[in-house]
Amino acid sequence: MTTATGSATTPDELEAIVAAAAAAAPIWARSSAADRASWLRFAAGALDAAADELVPIADRETRLGEIRLRGEVGRTSGQLRLFASVVEEGSYRELTVDDADAAASPARPELRRMLVPLGPVAVFSASNFPFAFSVAGGDTASALAAGNPVVVKAHSGHVELSRRTAEIVAHALETAGAPPGSLALVEGRDAGNALVQHPVIQAAGFTGSLSGGRALFDLATGRPDPIPFYGELGSVNPVVITPAAVAARGEELAQGLVGSFTLGVGQFCTKPGVVFVPSGAGFEALVAALVPSTTGGSLLTDRITDAFPEGIDALTADASVEVVARGTVTDGGATPIVLATDAAAVAARPETLLQECFGPVTLLVRYSSEDELHAALRAIPGSLTATLHSEPGDDVAATLDLLQARAGRVLFAGWPTGVAVTWSQQHGGPWPATTSLHTSVGATAIRRFLRPVAYQSAPQQLLPEVLRDDVLATLPHRRNGVLRLPVT
Amino acid sequence: MTTATGSATTPDELEAIVAAAAAAAPIWARSSAADRASWLRFAAGALDAAADELVPIADRETRLGEIRLRGEVGRTSGQLRLFASVVEEGSYRELTVDDADAAASPARPELRRMLVPLGPVAVFSASNFPFAFSVAGGDTASALAAGNPVVVKAHSGHVELSRRTAEIVAHALETAGAPPGSLALVEGRDAGNALVQHPVIQAAGFTGSLSGGRALFDLATGRPDPIPFYGELGSVNPVVITPAAVAARGEELAQGLVGSFTLGVGQFCTKPGVVFVPSGAGFEALVAALVPSTTGGSLLTDRITDAFPEGIDALTADASVEVVARGTVTDGGATPIVLATDAAAVAARPETLLQECFGPVTLLVRYSSEDELHAALRAIPGSLTATLHSEPGDDVAATLDLLQARAGRVLFAGWPTGVAVTWSQQHGGPWPATTSLHTSVGATAIRRFLRPVAYQSAPQQLLPEVLRDDVLATLPHRRNGVLRLPVT
Numbered sequence: 001m002t003t004a005t006g007s008a009t010t011p012d013e014l015e016a017i018v019a020a021a022a023a024a025a026p027i028w029a030r031s032s033a034a035d036r037a038s039w040l041r042f043a044a045g046a047l048d049a050a051a052d053e054l055v056p057i058a059d060r061e062t063r064l065g066e067i068r069l070r071g072e073v074g075r076t077s078g079q080l081r082l083f084a085s086v087v088e089e090g091s092y093r094e095l096t097v098d099d100a101d102a103a104a105s106p107a108r109p110e111l112r113r114m115l116v117p118l119g120p121v122a123v124f125s126a127s128n129f130p131f132a133f134s135v136a137g138g139d140t141a142s143a144l145a146a147g148n149p150v151v152v153k154a155h156s157g158h159v160e161l162s163r164r165t166a167e168i169v170a171h172a173l174e175t176a177g178a179p180p181g182s183l184a185l186v187e188g189r190d191a192g193n194a195l196v197q198h199p200v201i202q203a204a205g206f207t208g209s210l211s212g213g214r215a216l217f218d219l220a221t222g223r224p225d226p227i228p229f230y231g232e233l234g235s236v237n238p239v240v241i242t243p244a245a246v247a248a249r250g251e252e253l254a255q256g257l258v259g260s261f262t263l264g265v266g267q268f269c270t271k272p273g274v275v276f277v278p279s280g281a282g283f284e285a286l287v288a289a290l291v292p293s294t295t296g297g298s299l300l301t302d303r304i305t306d307a308f309p310e311g312i313d314a315l316t317a318d319a320s321v322e323v324v325a326r327g328t329v330t331d332g333g334a335t336p337i338v339l340a341t342d343a344a345a346v347a348a349r350p351e352t353l354l355q356e357c358f359g360p361v362t363l364l365v366r367y368s369s370e371d372e373l374h375a376a377l378r379a380i381p382g383s384l385t386a387t388l389h390s391e392p393g394d395d396v397a398a399t400l401d402l403l404q405a406r407a408g409r410v411l412f413a414g415w416p417t418g419v420a421v422t423w424s425q426q427h428g429g430p431w432p433a434t435t436s437l438h439t440s441v442g443a444t445a446i447r448r449f450l451r452p453v454a455y456q457s458a459p460q461q462l463l464p465e466v467l468r469d470d471v472l473a474t475l476p477h478r479r480n481g482v483l484r485l486p487v488t
Numbered sequence: 489m490t491t492a493t494g495s496a497t498t499p500d501e502l503e504a505i506v507a508a509a510a511a512a513a514p515i516w517a518r519s520s521a522a523d524r525a526s527w528l529r530f531a532a533g534a535l536d537a538a539a540d541e542l543v544p545i546a547d548r549e550t551r552l553g554e555i556r557l558r559g560e561v562g563r564t565s566g567q568l569r570l571f572a573s574v575v576e577e578g579s580y581r582e583l584t585v586d587d588a589d590a591a592a593s594p595a596r597p598e599l600r601r602m603l604v605p606l607g608p609v610a611v612f613s614a615s616n617f618p619f620a621f622s623v624a625g626g627d628t629a630s631a632l633a634a635g636n637p638v639v640v641k642a643h644s645g646h647v648e649l650s651r652r653t654a655e656i657v658a659h660a661l662e663t664a665g666a667p668p669g670s671l672a673l674v675e676g677r678d679a680g681n682a683l684v685q686h687p688v689i690q691a692a693g694f695t696g697s698l699s700g701g702r703a704l705f706d707l708a709t710g711r712p713d714p715i716p717f718y719g720e721l722g723s724v725n726p727v728v729i730t731p732a733a734v735a736a737r738g739e740e741l742a743q744g745l746v747g748s749f750t751l752g753v754g755q756f757c758t759k760p761g762v763v764f765v766p767s768g769a770g771f772e773a774l775v776a777a778l779v780p781s782t783t784g785g786s787l788l789t790d791r792i793t794d795a796f797p798e799g800i801d802a803l804t805a806d807a808s809v810e811v812v813a814r815g816t817v818t819d820g821g822a823t824p825i826v827l828a829t830d831a832a833a834v835a836a837r838p839e840t841l842l843q844e845c846f847g848p849v850t851l852l853v854r855y856s857s858e859d860e861l862h863a864a865l866r867a868i869p870g871s872l873t874a875t876l877h878s879e880p881g882d883d884v885a886a887t888l889d890l891l892q893a894r895a896g897r898v899l900f901a902g903w904p905t906g907v908a909v910t911w912s913q914q915h916g917g918p919w920p921a922t923t924s925l926h927t928s929v930g931a932t933a934i935r936r937f938l939r940p941v942a943y944q945s946a947p948q949q950l951l952p953e954v955l956r957d958d959v960l961a962t963l964p965h966r967r968n969g970v971l972r973l974p975v976t
Contacts, residue, residue: 026889071594091971094932098912105562109902111912116892118925221709225870225919382713392947400950401514404604404941413945414597423969424586424599426942431713437606437939443969444582444940451925452932453892454914456899459880462888476971481911481931483579483964483973 008188014195020181021120021149022200027179028147029117032465037084039176040145044080046172047073047136047165054164058130061158063298068264069131076131079138079421083145086423086443090486092146093466094452095477109457112467115450117147119202122195124216126207127157127300128267134158135165135185138421138441139205139230144173146449149182151201153192155208157301162187196220196229203228203449207269207440210234210356210432217435230448231435232428234356235384236273237416238377238406240399243278244391253389254286257362258294260415262327262336265297266360267304270385270416273356276343276373279366287338287364288325296333296360304358308334311357318352320345324364336360343367343376350379370398377402382430385409385416406430408439496676502683508669509608509637510688515667516635517605520953525572527664528633532568534660535561535624535653542652546618549646551786556752557619564619567626567909571633574911574931578974580634581954582940583965597945600955603938605635607690610683612704614695615645615788616755622646623653623673626909626929627693627718632661634937637670639689641680643696645789650675684708684717691937694719695757695928698844698920705923718936719923720916722844723872724761725904726865726894728887731766732879741877742774745850746782748903750815750824753785754848755792758873758904761844764831764861767854775826775852776813784821784848792846796822799845806840808833812852824848831855831864838867858886865890870918873897873904894918896927 009017028036047054051073058069086092093114101108121143125134132138140150154162166185173182186195196204196219204220204227206213213231220229241253260272277283299305315321320341327336339361346353346365353363367373377399380386386407390396404410408429419427425442428434438448460468466475473487497505516524535542539561546557574580581602589596609631613622620626628638642650654673661670674683684692684707692708692715694701701719708717729741748760765771787793803809808829815824827849834841834853841851855861865887868874874895878884892898896917907915913930916922926936948956954963961975 074593085969089969089971091966096912096932098908098910104908106559106906106908108908108910109899111908111910113912113914217709217714221705221714226705226709226923227919228925396950408940409942409944410946411944412947412950418594420586420592420594420596420599422586422596422599423966424584424601424942426601426940428940430939431715435714437716437936439940444584451918452896452914452916452927454897454912456897457901458898459900462884462900478579478911481573481577483577483971485971485973 009186009191017184024149024179024181040084042176043172044077072131090475113454122204124206130158133207142445143449206231233432239275239387242390245389246281258290261362262360279368291325296329308359340364343372346376382433387411497674497679505672512637512667512669528572530664531660532565560619578963601942610692612694618646621695630933631937698722721920727763727875730878733877734769746778749850750848767856779813784817786821796847828852831860834864870921875899
């Protein structure tokens, strides 16, 4: 019998699961866009309909609270629906035709190119988003949308929720017409390691820690036949506040920062972890005044609960770091904490001071000149986001160049927590933020699970349907170098 | 002093070269599409103008002959010009805007997304295309087009040509307005290994052997900060001929095959290495009759010259393999050779019988049933191409599925040698054909050297120029999910 804390998938069970995914793969690969979109929408509807059952399980396993979790169910079903519309719109296939050209030297044959699905995809789910980055989350939605079956490695922090979600979504997919083996779940670290190395698996998505992600990345790239490993691993999400911004709206910025670094008990991958503030501008005092009144909240898992004070200790062990403010917590949860150091220390010891620390903590970094700021920014590792708070009169060109070089999303107002699931979203950045040149959130995440195939001089009846002239005309495509909109 | 056989770049020289590339990178990243296109065209013109000087050097070093080499210069300059037009056309940036939506739940901020260059790129050039896959070849052209400086590792087989090409192209780029450090050359295996591991290098392109490519792939992915490694490593390029096709045009097919597998002395990565022919149809006899009259030709390097008979020996050591025909060579070059085996042997011992063997050899594989054919096709490793010769009455759906699953380009007429440089080209396939889900030839090769950045709620004047509303309207882009053509 399985237990709520997880029971490892055996090697034989894994083989059966992977074999079912392999059997489903050709059916997914041949499925029409209309079918795939309807399967995804049916799964989205089933997830929404099960919210009353799933949210209490999620709350018991993750302590994230009903309001947040209900919102996350909506985000997750919305994500499935976005990918349904991405599939229908058709640009994701990158349909491209070059007609034959006998006059070219050498003469050119006809070529028609499109993206096709890879085959079964492994998805490693995250602890901190039990719906949106888990069993039916963004990696799964984009891999299915691309036309691939998915095998999910459950996160040990919410095993019961993972099982129930997998049952509901797999059942919905099959009810809608998808083949058996479209979505399955494995449990346990050994099964996860075997999964990413299994010959049937053609790519993997991952959201989690730098150490866990690196270990799986090494397994994926170390295979006899390496596969793409799309990991989202860790991010300090630098924020820069100019002196003029503090002067113009210091209190509002302090409120925004406290709200953002404590949101979800500081367990978002986009938490602002390092905030550059002008020396002597009084911003620290503004933040310090707000922190004591914030509520705590329990961290996701016992492991994260243990790691949080260890992370704080590692930072405060540096002689430059002082505690600016501590929250007052009455619920036994994690105490929000604000630390401060200076830009010279960050530039000198980035390995120590720029470690991502999961939980409600942020590090204010005082700078007294633009040179000092820029030297410290050059030490910032790749991040998912970088935020600039400036005023219209500020000359921020050089600062912006440094921020953009280190991040996948650059924000000019607001705070990095909160990641809209849209066509333009970019949730990914230079290593270690991600292991690839792609996003794990938003429409283009689908590109991760596709590869190009070109057909040379193919008779129309042997071409994939979408590359035949009549269907091609109804989809966005490029012909002889010219982009064309669909004829409707 | 350097010598024509190559002198290793020292660690200090490498540092200086890489530092110059790092200094050039921000200038390339900020360059306009118009400037970059003109730099590429100027380089193309300089290459064409230097053909009379470069072709004799290339011929001395590679033995490929003047006609082929002159053609390759034109292919290489044409490739630079194609990428100039790709840059001007603008779709490659994937410009995408989602307007703010206060009515969404949660409210959505404005997001604008584009692809930006990665930074300095390492390119490892190939022996068999001393122009088109070398110093100024496709990897270099696409990396420059994307906005990145390039450091090329010279192939030891054509060092003098590499040096002179690098001088000419680097000088042309600078004359056109590009910064110093835009293109540089390193020599020697140690320098190449150091290059792919250098913190400044952000991606690498490679064309060459499976063993060499795998070693560099392991270095690139084993870095503390792994980088993308785009390798094109090896390919057996299966061909399937149906009984009906042999009956309808056996002689023509035999002529085509002999022309293709001996082209360039069998040293193309798209050489048809494994040809499935119906048992007893007499196709082997047709091929055998043609081979003795083909000319030989010298192989590219001493190493390849030594490896060719070793590869033949490895194949003929298998009890199932027989020699069908040998060419008659009077020029001391490599003897074209045709081997034959049966489909059951291929299915049973793919590791032995499906090794890529560089040089003028091909392996005919007799099949007596579709089941036998399909079992053998399932053993074919990932390839750049797969070719089907069938007749309109043939039911080839299942065969096509198997071929497409193993290749990046599927051909229905003609032969796989000859790779047009166009928008639709796909030169890449499942491992070991390539290490990525991309192409190394054709317009979309540029995507390998770009990463996405999204700007959230950015004031128009702080956006990159191409994302500002007025410029955006003149380029292909997507707004709120809808693809839009440029307003001209």
